[in-house]
Amino acid sequence: MAAQSQVPCPYDLHPSVAYIQAILANLERNSGRDLAAWVALARKEAPADLKGCSAWLKAQGLGGNQAGLVAQRACAAPGQATSHAFDDTPEGYLAAAPRYVEAQYAGKKAALRPLFEAIVLRARGLGSDVKVCPCETIVPLYRHHVFAQVKPFASRLDLGLALGDPATVKDPSGRLKDTGGFRKKDRITHKLEITTEADLDGVLPWLRHAYERDAKA
Structure with missing residues (x-):
């Protein structure tokens, strides 16, 4: 057991990262705004609750997955939003993954x-x-x-x-x-x-x- 605990435990890219990357690419290409711009707009003009914010974003023309992602970031506390942003890129996720385990x-x-x-x-x-x-x-x-x-x-x-x-x-x-x-x-x-x-x-x-x-x- 002691020997096992000393072996490095590397982590792998979460499948959701590619999914988020696709949402982000389509978001900017189809709407003309990137995630940061949509989050800023939603915080300024949309309802503060997740459901209301998502509905408002859909009314602006975003798809369901795009609206859901923007709403999650817009309604999150500042620290939470920054934490979730690590998952947006492969490099960011792989940097964050060891910290997730350390915190657990x-x-x-x-x-x-x-x-x-x-x-x-x-x-x-x-x-x-x-x-x-x-x-x-x-x-x-x-x-x-x-x-x-x-x-x-x-x-x-x-x-x-x-x-x-x-x-x-x-x-x-x-x-x-x-x-x-x-x-x-x-x-x-x-x-x-x-x-x-x-x-x-x-x-x-x-x-x-x-x-x-x-x-x-």
Whole structure:
């Protein structure tokens, strides 16, 4: 375990960055204003709430995705808006990703960091196409889609897994928990709670199962 925690844990470009790049390119090309100009205009003239701001932007001719992005930035607190702006470019995201992880495992949660890194190492070992893409509060693991995610709490990690219909998933150990995600049509349908090194036993087969279920795009 100690040796695993010393291995670097690099991060990968989040798929949403390319999506945002496409929105930004179309926004300026189709409207004549870039994101900063639209945000400034919305803060000056649009309703202050997210829903109202988005509706106002659509009335100005923006598409739904464009309006949603501008509204999120316009209605965010200044610090939040700056933080989200890191995600606009590949370079910005990759610079921000380590800070997301550092913040997640700051303070009392620092003791959980070796467990997080051990999970990531196991996931990386499944194949060269595994991508580790930190967000502000969770770290999703991608193949073609999210097949797992790690979220820290005060004294444990939740390892979320995309395993499909709970009726088809059998766990003799009883550790695997149904998140209710399948009924809500969420990707993540199950979770394992990780509090100690011993809890890592049995993690790899479930990670592999989730990874193999995402074999096709």
